[in-house]
Amino acid sequence: MKIIIVGTGYVGLVTGTCLAEIGTEVICVDVDQKKIDNLKKGILPIYEPGLEQLVENNYNKGRLSFSTDFEASVKGASVIFIAVGTPPGEDGSADLKYVLQVADTVGTYIEDYAIVVTKSTVPVGTAKKVKAAIAAALDKRGVDLPFDVASNPEFLKEGAAVDDFLKPDRIVVGVESERAKETLTKLYQPFVLNGHPIYFMDIPSAEMTKYAANAMLATKISFMNDIANLCELVGADVNEVRKGIGSDPRIGTRFIYPGIGYGGSCFPKDVKALFHTADDYKYNMRILKAVDEVNDDQKFVLFKKIEKHFNGDLKGKTFGMWGLSFKPNTDDMREAPSLILIDELLKAGATVLAYDPIAMEEAKHFADKRVIFVKDAIDAVKGAEALLLVTEWPEFRLPDWNKIKSVMHGRVIFDGRNIYQAKTIAAEGFTYYGIGSQPKT
């Protein structure tokens, strides 16, 4: 089976590589010439654990190739996956410009029956638009070709994307023809052998499933952040409360960690896109609007604590920031809470020393130019008044506190991810601030 993946970002490159890994012929197509040239040299546009090796293996075996030429690539393809970005438009709705551009290209160049599968996260009704755009392009050519559309939303997590793709919790596929179902069943067979389920459904339900999943996950985070903020006011400790509620299997222990707000390229935009869709249907999704609002506020929580601790006087003070990406094990800086914290600190006249194990190069495109990027965690706290833990990378979990004290000026730690034990930090002579608990000295 020959597969075309259009868009070689986090989703497209992982999908293409993992499908090549099971023995299919895959061509990853992108409009970004530099990305494609680099991929041919083994330089990946993104960081994803385990991906580089898989790309290299499959590229060397000739199963995986890269191109900017859709017309030449598409010959003989059975399945074309659309994996381009769907960024938020100005009003928060999903911008389908890239998806529909690809649909037009597909209609312009296909020569045989193919299944066009949308993997990008798209609002309900997009498959119909994709179908119409392909049909319009075929019409323009005066060609009558059968084709199918399908929806196969992607649930991979950045930082664990390869594993998630190879061992999925579930695969969701929306189809409207038996022919498409048969082909996609065959394609995904190797991934479901170990009991991972594949759910076929109608296309609108598949499109909706992706948004509902991300909206639910974002809701858990904002809910816990709300609880954490109240814990601080009433004198409770959210770390205890979390354990207390998580032991109820109806609630569960996963994804109920408070922090400094969710970021990344998915939750913020998908939550907004979903309530925007609801607005189009004159339905008010009150919970999701609150989820979004709580998250916007939560990104300022650490700064407020810092400001209060230093009595509003941050001018001329230096802060050491550990972690920049929106979560560990990725270089993705889109909507990262670190960016807001950086802006607020700089606005207040502070100096920011920042270190991230992987995302520093990417961060340079996103962060204010005044941030000073340093080579390691110790350099980030040299002369700093406070250490700010922003992303819970494994290497920050058990630092050498004596070494830190020997270079740091102040003795305060603001832990935006609650990875340290307040008691341990206080015993080391620091004042500790977490999320959802009282400061400890």
Ligand code: NAD
């Ligand atoms: P990305 O921005 O990393 O990559 C998109 C790629 O598409 C870019 O390389 C871009 O050059 C390319 N592209 C744009 N227009 C094109 C065109 N006309 N032809 C060919 N290539 C084109 O995006 P991403 O993070 O991989 O996300 C892609 C989609 O998958 C989005 O809808 C996103 O919401 C969804 N998604 C993302 C994740 C994630 O964790 N990143 C997870 C699940 C779903």
